Amino acid sequence: MIRLYDYVLSASCYKIRxxxxxxxxxxxxxxxxxxxxxxxxxxxxxxxNPAGTLPVLVDGDLILTESTAMLVYLAQLSGPEWLGPSDPxxxxxxxxxxxxxxxxxxxxxxxxxxxxxxxxxxxxxxRAQGHAALRELEAALTExxxxxxxxxxxxxxxxxxxxxxxxxxxSQDGGVSLDAYPSVRLWTRAIRAxxxxxxxxxxxxxxxxxxxxxxx
Amino acid sequence: MIAPEVLNEWYPVAMxxxxxxxxxxxxxLLGQPIxxxxxxxxxxxxxxxxxxxxxxxxxxxxxxPGTPAHPLFPxxxxxxxxxxxxxxxxxxxxxxxxxxxxxxxDIAHFPFVHxxxxxxEPHTEVNRYEVSIREDSDEVWATKVTFYQPQAAKSAxxxxxxxxxxxxxxxxxxxxxxxxxxRPDALDVIGIFVQPLTEELCDVWPWMALYDxxxxxxxxxxxxxxxxxxxxSILENQIPCLLPLDPGMEIPTQADLTSIAYxxxxxxxxxxxxxxxxxx
Amino acid sequence: MTPHWTATGLSQDLPKAVAxxxxxxxxxxxxxxxxxxxxxAWNDRCPHRGMRLSHGFVRGETLxxxxxxxxxxxxxxxxxxxxxxxxxxxxxxxxxxxxxAEQDGVIWVAPADxxxxxxxxxxxxPLRSISLTCDVAAVLAVEPxxxxxxxxxxxxxxxxxxxxxxxxxxHNAAGLTLHALCAVGADRIAASRWLEDLRRRAExxxxx
Numbered sequence: 261m262i263r264l265y266d267y268v269l270s271a272s273c274y275k276i277r278x279x280x281x282x283x284x285x286x287x288x289x290x291x292x293x294x295x296x297x298x299x300x301x302x303x304x305x306x307x308x309n310p311a312g313t314l315p316v317l318v319d320g321d322l323i324l325t326e327s328t329a330m331l332v333y334l335a336q337l338s339g340p341e342w343l344g345p346s347d348p349x350x351x352x353x354x355x356x357x358x359x360x361x362x363x364x365x366x367x368x369x370x371x372x373x374x375x376x377x378x379x380x381x382x383x384x385x386x387r388a389q390g391h392a393a394l395r396e397l398e399a400a401l402t403e404x405x406x407x408x409x410x411x412x413x414x415x416x417x418x419x420x421x422x423x424x425x426x427x428x429x430x431s432q433d434g435g436v437s438l439d440a441y442p443s444v445r446l447w448t449r450a451i452r453a454x455x456x457x458x459x460x461x462x463x464x465x466x467x468x469x470x471x472x473x474x475x476x
Numbered sequence: 477m478i479a480p481e482v483l484n485e486w487y488p489v490a491m492x493x494x495x496x497x498x499x500x501x502x503x504x505l506l507g508q509p510i511x512x513x514x515x516x517x518x519x520x521x522x523x524x525x526x527x528x529x530x531x532x533x534x535x536x537x538x539x540x541p542g543t544p545a546h547p548l549f550p551x552x553x554x555x556x557x558x559x560x561x562x563x564x565x566x567x568x569x570x571x572x573x574x575x576x577x578x579x580x581x582d583i584a585h586f587p588f589v590h591x592x593x594x595x596x597e598p599h600t601e602v603n604r605y606e607v608s609i610r611e612d613s614d615e616v617w618a619t620k621v622t623f624y625q626p627q628a629a630k631s632a633x634x635x636x637x638x639x640x641x642x643x644x645x646x647x648x649x650x651x652x653x654x655x656x657x658x659r660p661d662a663l664d665v666i667g668i669f670v671q672p673l674t675e676e677l678c679d680v681w682p683w684m685a686l687y688d689x690x691x692x693x694x695x696x697x698x699x700x701x702x703x704x705x706x707x708x709s710i711l712e713n714q715i716p717c718l719l720p721l722d723p724g725m726e727i728p729t730q731a732d733l734t735s736i737a738y739x740x741x742x743x744x745x746x747x748x749x750x751x752x753x754x755x756x
Numbered sequence: 757m758t759p760h761w762t763a764t765g766l767s768q769d770l771p772k773a774v775a776x777x778x779x780x781x782x783x784x785x786x787x788x789x790x791x792x793x794x795x796x797a798w799n800d801r802c803p804h805r806g807m808r809l810s811h812g813f814v815r816g817e818t819l820x821x822x823x824x825x826x827x828x829x830x831x832x833x834x835x836x837x838x839x840x841x842x843x844x845x846x847x848x849x850x851x852x853x854x855x856x857a858e859q860d861g862v863i864w865v866a867p868a869d870x871x872x873x874x875x876x877x878x879x880x881x882p883l884r885s886i887s888l889t890c891d892v893a894a895v896l897a898v899e900p901x902x903x904x905x906x907x908x909x910x911x912x913x914x915x916x917x918x919x920x921x922x923x924x925x926x927h928n929a930a931g932l933t934l935h936a937l938c939a940v941g942a943d944r945i946a947a948s949r950w951l952e953d954l955r956r957r958a959e960x961x962x963x964x
Contacts, residue, residue: 268698269705291694295701296491296565299694376708378568378679399952402884405768406944432709435570439777440887440933442769449774461705464822465591468773468813473598476827476836578805584824584839600825600838710823713808715784715801727803727849731824731839 262287262334265308265316267294269377271369271426272327273315274460279331279422281458283338295377328358331419344418353413357420363393364427371434372427383435390436394444397424401443410450417454425451430462478506481746483542485647486549488669488681490537491563495519504673506541506749534683535563536669549615549645553653553665553685562693564682564700571711572750573648573672574719574742576680579707580650580668581642581734583623589706592626599624602731609741616644616741618734631688632657642734647747648672659687666700675750676717680704718752761857761864761874762906763924763935766882768861770795775819777810779928780854780865786810787856787863790817790830797856797865802826803834803849862924862935875907880922880937883947888955889931890962895923898957914938915946 264280264287266273280287292314293299301312309316309325317324317333324330335342344354367389373379374386404410412420429448431438438445451457452466459465483506490501490512496519501512510523521528521539529540531548538548553559569576579585584602586595605621621640625632641653641663648670653663665685670678682700720726721743728736742751764778765787775788777800784800786809794817800810807823814820818835820827826849827836834849855870856863861882864874888895896902901910908923919942924935938947 268702291692291698293694293697296494296563297694297697375570376568376705378566399948402948403945406948432712437777442766442776442885445776446769446771461702462709464589464706464709464811466813467588467591467597467820467822467825468815470597472815472827473600475841476838582824587838588822588825597825597838601841602839709811710807713811714806715808716806720806725803726805729804729837729840729843 263318264289265292265314267292267314270314271430274426275327275422276315276330278458279334282456283334285338328423331423335419342419345414350413354418354420357412358423361423364424367393368427368431368434368436371436372430375434387436394441398441398443401447405443421451433462479746480542482749484545486538486540488536488671489521489539492532492535492537495537506672507674512537536681559685560688562684562696564697567680567704569680569708569711570677572675572717572719573670573678574750575711575714576670576678577648577650578735578738579711584731589710590703594625596626607733607737609737616737618642631691644738656687662687672750716752719750721751721753759867759870761866763862764865765863766861766885766935767858767863768882773814775810775812775814788814788819795856795858795863797854799852877922879940881940883936883938883944885933885935886951887933890958892925894958894962898961899954914950915943
């Protein structure tokens with residue numbers, strides 16, 4: 261079974277947990293004491309991943325330390341349709357969004373770690389960079405809506421959507437509201453409404469998708 | 477001007493293990509800058525007025541910005557052999573410290589906020605429970621609290637009706653005692669120790685004393701952090717920010733008896749840091 | 757100030773059975789659409805423990821608070837308290853509502869006792885809502901073809917052609933939100949890019 265070294269509050273780890281759930285794949289999850297223990301920075305952990313980061317995905321002798329690579333791997337194995345359309349333009353756009361997801365982690369993700377777990381850094385810069393990235397995402401998703409589409413690339417959700425979703429959906433944890441980005445909000449709802457979607461702390465269940473209990 | 481009643485209480489300011497490992501924590505308490513550090517082998521908390529009374533308990537460093545009105549409250553279960561003591565790790569929340577405590581005392585939100593873990597529709601009814609303010613210790617206690625939970629603890633297999641007791645031994649600390657899946661004759665203890673940085677910002681230090689011989693430490697921490705972090709976006713979106721201590725603005729029901737008692741107790745004792753008095 | 761309608765969002769951004777945050781006259785609103793399509797604008801605060809209703813969930817014709825699941829009906833009155841399923845909530849437990857109208861693809865809000873309908877905007881289609889960190893003066897300074905106060909209108913060049921645009925202004929703490937409409941039949945992607953460019957020029961103008 262594929263093993264995921266995981267931290268429950270990590271937006272990057274959540275990308276992998278979410279992708280696996282959507283694919284119907286079970287991962288062996290090993291919890292790492294990221295906070296308060298900082299176990300990912302230990303000498304022991306460095307033997308697995310010298311970069312000292314989470315998530316880490318291990319499948320036999322394959323060790324992956326970049327979340328976008330893990331998304332590609334899981335999709336290749338268990339749901340190639342999640343890689344997006346294979347024409348050159350679409351494939352390039354998927355790659356572009358995977359790279360863009362790094363900016364979301366470096367801005368919105370860091371603002372969240374600052375506000376929530378007391379990470380030290382330039383919070384104003386992180387939030388400003390987060391808003392700048394959200395503006396670009398809003399513009400792109402708005403244009404997709406004009407064309408009748410919901411997802412970042414193609415007519416179905418792809419690893420591009422999953423890679424970008426987690427830090428965006430958790431942005432208010434870092435003091436960045438999505439109120440100014442209606443297309444982004446509709447897109448996050450579409451992802452949250454997917455079959456087999458799983459939440460993480462900071463993202464509530466969509467109770468509206470379940471009918472009210474009898475008698476209510 | 478902060479009331480003496482507020483200043484003369486104990487507040488958590490750091491995790492003891494981190495300070496003993498050499499960390500120097502620069503932080504705030506009741507709006508004033510403080511430093512927590514190791515000096516000559518002893519943990520020292522320094523504020524603008526000099527060093528403060530300090531004590532170490534339940535894995536954390538506690539400081540009193542005034543003159544302690546009483547010793548820090550006890551949790552006898554913390555000393556029982558065989559218990560796993562877990563420092564869950566600090567989480568910062570942009571809310572009143574009193575709102576953070578009140579949320580911890582509430583169970584009616586379980587099906588909606590901790591869905592499929594601590595509660596689930598249609599099991600939303602909150603049964604009658606008992607609340608009192610114990611005169612000898614001047615603490616708020618809620619007993620005979622019961623609730624159906626799909627996954628009550630990391631160690632639980634399947635849904636159970638959990639028995640709870642809640643206790644407020646200090647203005648910004650609360651302790652819950654709940655059914656222990658591994659040992660039906662004992663209670664798991666979960667504490668929430670809230671450091672008021674300002675009236676609208678707090679550092680929350682959860683802590684646990686459990687009977688669980690099998691679950692790895694990282695998983696115990698992860699489970700408790702998951703529960704607390706599910707509450708964070710609620711806490712940061714309550715209006716007004718300060719906890720209203722006068723009736724009128726917020727409408728409680730029978731399920732809110734603990735919160736009603738907590739608010740009455742705060743008001744009676746003048747513990748109004750993080751509260752608003754006039755229903756705005 | 758005489759009572760008037762203020763644009764607070766576009767219909768296309770609020771699907772059925774969804775609630776969102778809105779702002780009006782410095783107040784926070786929960787703007788929500790029921791399953792049947794009816795839009796309402798309420799005070800963004802559950803009377804129980806003050807939780808924002810804009811975080812809530814819509815089932816049928818009701819909006820429920822995410823915190824304890826209290827259910828509010830179309831008239832703003834509390835219909836159900838999940839902690840006490842057998843209880844009929846007192847009629848005093850209710851959320852204040854504002855006047856809310858939907859017209860020309862725009863969601864408008866006004867004081868609860870507002871009389872009359874929002875101004876009609878014929879020949880225009882909704883484009884998008886966009887937020888800016890500058891003020892109206894900066895927008896007008898970089899786009900002389902636009903004029904107005906709370907409604908900026910004019911013929912601007914989009915995709916090499918003259919195109920009518922209408923920008924409904926909503927002020928907020930950070931700057932402005934413009935609920936933008938453009939001529940029916942216009943290329944909306946080109947119009948959206950024009951709007952992005954307008955924002956960049958106006959924000960740089962103000963920063964300069």
